[in-house]
Amino acid sequence: DRNTEITALRETLYETVFMRKLPNGVLADPEYQQYYSKYLGFLFWKWDRNFDRNYHIRPYFDSEHTSEGKLRITSENEFRQIIKTLTWAPFKAKTSPWECLLINNLQLNDPAPDEKATFPLSVLIFRMHHGLCDGFSILHALMQELGKISMKTAVKPHYARKSFWRQMVEICTFPVLAPYQFSKTMVDAYDVNDWHRGTQGTSSKPFNASFTHRIPTQLIKEVKDRHGVSFTAVVMSTIMGGIRNSMIRQGLKVPRKMSAAIPVPLPNHPHKLRNHWVFTFLKLPIGIEDPLKRLQKIEGNIMKLKHSLVPAFSFSIIPIVGATFPCLMKIFNKNSFSTILISNFPGPNISDDWGFFTTKEGRHNVIDMNFIAGMGSGNVGVGLFMLSYKDGVRIITEVDGSLLPDDTSVELLNEEILKEINYLRIAPGYV
Template sequence: MWTFLYFVLLPTILIFGLPIYFYRGVISQLRKILRPDLDKLVNTRSSVLAREDWTKNPQWNLVIWLTHEGLLDFEKFRKDFYNDYVMQEDDNGNLKFPEYQQHYYKWMGFLFWRWEDVFDMREHVRTYDGDHQASVVDKSRFLQIVKELTWKPWQARKSPWEFLQVAHYDDGSGDGVEKSQFIFRIHHGLGDGYYILKLLAEDICGVSTALGKPQVIPRNFFQNIFLGFLFWIRAPFQMVQMLVAAHDVNEWHLPLDKVTRPMNIALTEPIKLDWIKSIKNEYCVSFSAVIYAAVTGGIRNLMIEKGVPVPNEMHTAVAVPVPGHPPKLRNHFIFAFIELPIGISDPVERLQKMEINYINLKRSAAPKASFAKVPLVGALPPWMMSPGCVNRLSTCLVSNFPGSPQLYFKGIRVS
């Protein structure tokens, strides 16, 4: 029944979507005459994240930080970032990253990029001056800073990104090394985790992120034709099957109107990669399976500790990277759902089940079908796409990205 419904709805969506794409093309040309202050339309994949009220109630802020040994020359960094990235040009002499000077702007029902009225790097690269500033910031206070920045609205008519410095940070190690925190905050509508990883690790710290990119299995022409044919047979069923299965019922899966903010934040101590790799190798599972199994076990233990009934299974939305990420500020990923075997008490059995679930997700056509669907949703006006961009299915959302070897920024060790 679900597959039949999918085949009925898909042509309807396509027929309905064609006039919208035509209208987008028309207003994209009209803005050159009527609104020369506007740049291009926000692309469809970024629109699903940029559609929210980012100046009042942002839900898609990303906060990343590097612990820096010593104190960074922030004035020099501001100048270097402006020259090397904000003003970087492509082969045609156009700005490679114009979004650093632009913000989302709604016109004729759609989102465009609009240039800042007056762009000032000092507004985007500065010392942290928020509610939790102190002469020396310890771990607990820094957590509050991250929590504040995660939900802090952006200034209207300003591009939603910033680098912040916390000058004196005490990590509690007692090693006598002076440390500071280097924070990058960006709204998800500008770019995704893989762009951020490339910016911070490869571009700024000079460490290749080749190992962090999704690998593509080489196939010949006939294999591609056969798999393409198979995709359109499998995708509808597996897509609907994934969505139906992901509808969780448990005491932690609250209706949206009962979810309060600001949400909380917690951090573990750093976990050594060698330890994770040893588990991976001993049980012949993937690195991601170890991570997800650990998260599942942690949730299970907490539910038991709080006296909450543990369901047989729980689902999480996961960010699935897609090969071919453009070298720009872009979102190039999709969300899929995966089952967390929270009802299994034995950690080894839970790990093995997690590996099976992860393999099934990688083999499924559902993530690719979701990737193909996003431009159809993202082409809609924000008010129309919003109901379809809210996760009402799974209890969790988990995102993990491969790290890099030891990083050095301007010759100084960071972590």
């Protein structure tokens, strides 16, 4: 909610997060000072003997003033270009793959979430390689270690409750049923449509991008309660409605379905830097014109996925894939199936009295929190990322330039998604 001095910020971050020590004096997360070293094609952790504290946490700009001596003010459009570039930029060789970049004097177009904060704002960009850890690990570091906010305030994913006998049946049938469901999911997930990047055969990086204003989470909750569905179903259905309308505007044929690669968190995440999740695919009926029917169909598909053995099977084969030669691992790690990637991450649901951290300068209120990621290896051409924070959430959208030519086109896609949310808000429901 105000400008931040880099030295005090750096000291706080190293003390509370990146060089945090356990009671026995051992580093809690030594990976922050390690990098990947390749041997015979395999990757191993290696200590960075020249670890530079100032490099890993630094200002994005060399100076807070322009060459003309004026105060450097970063507009929303400039900030978007910075995020696009950083998302696809490689990390420095032989250094731990993470960095914190500070930008002061940020000026966004939309009002602040709490309608109290005014210019100047500052933004702290935490950029890391996904091989280092997953989003839960980062959220734990920023919330619990830095902000002293319990992870219990984050909305937990709902796992399907199964009776004892259901669990016994699944255990007995797992060796046969799980591989079948996994194979069927892979076949069903393969997309053929005008937005599937494999069909286009071209790619442009960085992807074009845009982000919405903060959407009140209460609005999405009202929609889900009105129609008797889940929060996730509302998000997925409105995204499909937005993409459908964008394809129609382009004069393209709308396919019967699109597949989305979605990360599924696993229970009992360790309090360390780990990747404790799996990818699976969700079939989304974009061909259904009626938004209400589409919403109910997606809710049904989500329920099927929750009772599916596919996530458990995917997790069980990770050690097998990881033990193979690198050339085979690349095949398994490539997503040639889905058109889109959707990651909807539940963040902290806290009041305005919380959501801050303290440096020697004093208290800094955190008024917004978001994330964005790359598409990974494969043919995914559209990515949508959401992290709820306090009482709102933004949708950050990335699209390959061969599908939508510029940021303005992506912004129009986001507007179509917002229209779908507003339609479902007033459409006849169960109440």
